[in-house]
Each structure stands twice: as C-alpha cells, then as structure tokens.
Amino acid sequence: MxxxxxxxxxxxxxxxxTLASRDLTExxxxxxxxxxxxAVVATCRGSALQAASDAxxxxxxxxxxxxxxxVPMTVKDAFAVQGLPTTWGEPAFADCVADEDADVVARLRAAGAIIVGKSNVHHLLADFGRTENPLHGRTLNPREHTRxxxxxxxxxxxxxxxxxTYLEYGSDLAGSIRIPAAYCGVYGLKPTPGTVPLRGFQPPGPPVALAREFPSAxxxxxxxxxxxxxxxxxxxGPLxxxxxxxxxxxxxxVVLDDPACPVTGEVGAALSDAVDALARAGVRVREGWPPDVDPVAQAAAFGFQVxxxxxSQEGRTPPGTAEQERRRAVATAAWGRYFADVDVFLGPTVFTTARTHDDRHRYDDQVFWIAQTSLPGLPAVSAPAGEGLPAGLQVAGPAHEDDTAITFAELAADVVGGFVPPGEGSARVLDR
Incomplete structure (x- = not known):
C-alpha cells in the first residue's frame, strides 16, 4: 500500500x-x-507541492x-523549518515563524526530501510518556486511540x-524517540550523541549553542x-x-527483564518470542548484564545526567557532578569492554505496551531500560515486535557504530517481523 x-x-x-512526487505529496x-x-499540526502545502513538481x-x-x-516527510515541531512556526507546543510561540532551517532540515532538503509539515510534541518536550500541549492538543496512538x-x-x-508521512526526524534525551517508536510500532534511532548537529533545535529566540549536548541527540x-x-x-555523515x-x-x-523494572506479560512474551526466533536463525545469544554493569546504579546515574x-543550560553545576561524571566514564568503559566480544545488546525499549491516556499514570518509570544505553552514549534502535499492541525491542550497538545496531535490526526483521499498518496482522516487513 x-x-x-x-x-x-x-x-x-x-x-x-514509477512514482510521482507530486502525486505522493497530494x-x-x-x-x-x-x-x-x-499527529501533524502544521503544513507548508504550497511550497511542498511546488517542490514536488520540481522534483x-x-x-x-x-x-x-x-x-x-x-520523498515527502515531516519533522518534529522542535526543529526550525523556514516559513513554519517553531512552537514546542507553547501558545506564546504560536506566531514564531522560523527564518531559516535547522541543520537537520537543511541536510534533509539537500538530500532531496520535501518537508510537508511538522509533527506534534509534548508541551516544551517535557514528557516522554505522552504528547499533548495547550496549543495543538493531544495526539492519539493510531493503533488504539484510547492509548x-x-x-x-x-x-x-x-x-x-x-x-x-514517509519519514520523520525527532529528538531523544530520555527516550523521546524510542518510547514513541515502541508504543506506535515503528522504528526509532537515538544515534551516538554528537553524530547529528543540533543547531536549530531550540525554542524560538536567538540562536544558542548548547552548553552541554550529552545525552541529547x-x-x-x-x-x-x-x-x-x-x-x-x-x-x-558517512557511517x-x-x-x-x-x-x-x-x-x-540479551537481558529481557529485571526485578528493578519488571516487564509486563505482553512485552515479555513478545520479546522472548523474538529472541527465540533469532536463536533458531543461528544468532549466538549471551544472556545477562555485562560484567561491572549495575543496571539500578546506571538508571540513577542517568537521571543525574538528565x-x-x-x-548546564541555566549555567548551574549541581552538587556531585564530578562524581557522577566519573560514574558515567566507568559505565562507558564497562560497555566498551563488553562490545569487544559482543556486537549488539538486546532488551526492552520500555517495560509496557502503550498506556491509556490517564493523567494518574506515573511515566518516570519508563526510563529504566532507556537509561542502560543512554548513560554510556550507545546508539540504540527501537524495533517493533509482537502482535496486537506492539512491544519495543531495543537494539544497542557500540558507540560510534550506529550501523551495526541498524543492520541487526534490519536483518532481524526477516525472522522477528517489522512494521505493520494499524489493524493488520502480526508484524511483517513491507520493503524486503
């Protein structure tokens, strides 16, 4: 389709x-x-259709x-797109129209992409569990609107x-790409931090250089x-x-569960089935956390990094920063040693499938599994797994070896399954 x-x-x-860009864009x-x-809260119809005809x-x-x-595509409403407002979901920014593209947008255009609009965000990007704001309202999960x-x-x-859309670009500090990818049953990549430039990724105002980019990507x-x-x-750039x-x-x-953040039955079953299928396909599986990695301590240390x-954006240095930076360095070294003998590390993206819209939910517990790969700065792909409401399988690779994680996720889709449109059967791959 x-x-x-x-x-x-x-x-x-x-x-x-065999395909026409103008037809696809219309x-x-x-x-x-x-x-x-x-999901899409701003469009640039005239310029996009003209660009498609030119293409x-x-x-x-x-x-x-x-x-x-x-290729027509959208980008997250946190990146500047010339001629469109950059709102971050804040009503005060509704009329703040960008006069130039963010670096990411400029590079996508240089590759031939046609930006047709911008996708909704949580207010000021301040929640990784839901997307709603006072300017554009609530975004629903296409697989089940109550979630x-x-x-x-x-x-x-x-x-x-x-x-x-045919492609999207987002941002991830504490799971803001990977958790939505898991909940909606698509693929999402947090690259090795620093791989993709962040200029033009900011609320409206004079251009600023981030005082500290890590761990955002x-x-x-x-x-x-x-x-x-x-x-x-x-x-x-080249990978x-x-x-x-x-x-x-x-x-x-592989680690698919942990007492500190137990996965639900649905997620556990989906990911166990996925790993079993990989083992039957000849993948060599090693179970257990890497030596010298304490997942509870890593989760706490990542919380400090956030x-x-x-x-740092406010010019402050919290107490204990030096010790926490030492802990991050220790974790990074431990994972580096681990990847001398292992190519990728698999675990849940998040411990549950998509939750219902309910303001009583606590969402901060969703970051435990995200933290394990984010603290040491590893590239991580969330790939869809399971039937019905999808589970997210997080595929982490060695730092600066993003394509190792991507390639595993790509090849694994042949036996685990990939994206399927909402309402269709078990996961399958549409482009292989």
Whole structure:
C-alpha cells in the first residue's frame, strides 16, 4: 500500500519514474486532512507541492538527484523549518515563524526530501510518556486511540504509523524517540550523541549553542531500519560499516527483564518470542548484564545526567557532578569492554505496551531500560515486535557504530517481523 511504503521504496520509485512526487505529496496532504490522530499540526502545502513538481521535472530531465529526492516527510515541531512556526507546543510561540532551517532540515532538503509539515510534541518536550500541549492538543496512538503514542516525539511516531508521512526526524534525551517508536510500532534511532548537529533545535529566540549536548541527540523515525540508515547518513555523515552483514554472524547479548523494572506479560512474551526466533536463525545469544554493569546504579546515574543537561543550560553545576561524571566514564568503559566480544545488546525499549491516556499514570518509570544505553552514549534502535499492541525491542550497538545496531535490526526483521499498518496482522516487513 502506497501510504505505508518505506522512504527507501518511495525514493527508488521516484528515481525510476514509477512514482510521482507530486502525486505522493497530494495524497499525503489528503490523509493528513482526514486523520483524527492529531499527529501533524502544521503544513507548508504550497511550497511542498511546488517542490514536488520540481522534483518530478528533475527526474524527467535525467538530473542527478539525492538519496531522498522527492520523498515527502515531516519533522518534529522542535526543529526550525523556514516559513513554519517553531512552537514546542507553547501558545506564546504560536506566531514564531522560523527564518531559516535547522541543520537537520537543511541536510534533509539537500538530500532531496520535501518537508510537508511538522509533527506534534509534548508541551516544551517535557514528557516522554505522552504528547499533548495547550496549543495543538493531544495526539492519539493510531493503533488504539484510547492509548498514548508516547512522547515527546509522539506526533512523529503516530504520523508514521498512520501513514501521514514517509519519514520523520525527532529528538531523544530520555527516550523521546524510542518510547514513541515502541508504543506506535515503528522504528526509532537515538544515534551516538554528537553524530547529528543540533543547531536549530531550540525554542524560538536567538540562536544558542548548547552548553552541554550529552545525552541529547537528534535522530530519525521510520517504517524500516533501512530508512533509519538512509536518514542518518544524510544528516550525520558517512557511517562506520556494520561489524556483520549476515544475521547468523552476530554475537548478541540479551537481558529481557529485571526485578528493578519488571516487564509486563505482553512485552515479555513478545520479546522472548523474538529472541527465540533469532536463536533458531543461528544468532549466538549471551544472556545477562555485562560484567561491572549495575543496571539500578546506571538508571540513577542517568537521571543525574538528565538533571545536569538542564542545569548546564541555566549555567548551574549541581552538587556531585564530578562524581557522577566519573560514574558515567566507568559505565562507558564497562560497555566498551563488553562490545569487544559482543556486537549488539538486546532488551526492552520500555517495560509496557502503550498506556491509556490517564493523567494518574506515573511515566518516570519508563526510563529504566532507556537509561542502560543512554548513560554510556550507545546508539540504540527501537524495533517493533509482537502482535496486537506492539512491544519495543531495543537494539544497542557500540558507540560510534550506529550501523551495526541498524543492520541487526534490519536483518532481524526477516525472522522477528517489522512494521505493520494499524489493524493488520502480526508484524511483517513491507520493503524486503
């Protein structure tokens, strides 16, 4: 189905002339207009349709084109897009129209992508469990409207799952790409921090340089792992090649549950089935946490790192910073030693499937599994697994080896399954 094709598929079809960018873009706007999930909250219809027509003419002339040529897509409403408001869901920013693109947006355009609009965020990006704000309202999970799509990139993940975009770009400090990807059943990548530039990722106001970027990162969301690779390559530069090219050659570490943050029965069953399928396919599985890694201590240390990130933007240094930085260095070294003998590490993205919209929920407990990969600065993919409401399988790779994690997620889809549109059967892959 055209609405649910991957960006890689669509780009190939446009280059071959079997798909027309103008038609795809018009169809996308029609679906956005008809959608009830409130995922896309701003559009640039005129400029996008003109760019799509120009893209089709370039193909007809035989011009050299970029890897995302003619692909219509959206980006999270935290990145500056020339001509569109950058609101972060705050009513006071409703009329703050950007006069230039964020670096991520500029690089996507340079690769040929057509920005059609912006996806909804939680207010000021301040929640990873839901997406709602006083300016644009609440975003619903396309798989079940009574449930949250996660946050703060919930609009991004919901737009992909609902067929309202072909590619998305979000941001992740404490799971804001990976948790929505898990809840909506799409792919999301938090790259190694520093891989993708963050200029233009800020509330309205004069350009600022972040006092401290770690652990925040910008990264793509998509309907396939191959799309993650494509988007990361055009926004972050050349990738170090994957360690392995065949699924059966991967050495895989696995932890699917922990007493400190037990997974639900649905998540446990989905991820156990996934690992069993990988083992049957010849993947070498090693169970247990890496030596010298204390997951409870790591979760607490990551919480401090998030606090330190915000404090640094205010020019503050919280007490105990030196000791916490030492703990991060120790954790980073422990994971570095582990990846000498292991290629990727698998675990839950989050311990539950998508939760219902309920203000009584505590969402801070969702970060335990996110923290394990974020504290040492590892690239991590959330990949969909299971039937019904999807579970998220987090695939972490060695630092600066993002494509190792992406390639494993891509190959694993052949035996575990991948994205499926809402309302369809068990997970399958649409572009392989």
């Amino acid at each position: 055209t609405p649910f094709r991957t960006a890689t598929e669509v780009a190939a079809g446009i280059r071959r002339g 169809q996308l706007f029609a679906r956005i207009d008809a959608s009830t999930v409130n 089709d003419r370039a193909v007809a002339r035989g011009d050299d084109v970029g890897p995302l040529h003619g 949250t799509p996660g946050g703060s990139s919930g609009g991004a993940a919901a737009a992909l799952a609902a067929g309202l 910008a990264g793509p969301l998509a309907r396939s792992a191959a799309d993650l690779r494509l988007a990361l390559a055009v926004t972050g 170090r090649p994957s360690r392995r090219s065949r699924l059966e050659d991967f050495r895989v570490g 606090e330190l990130f915000f404090a």
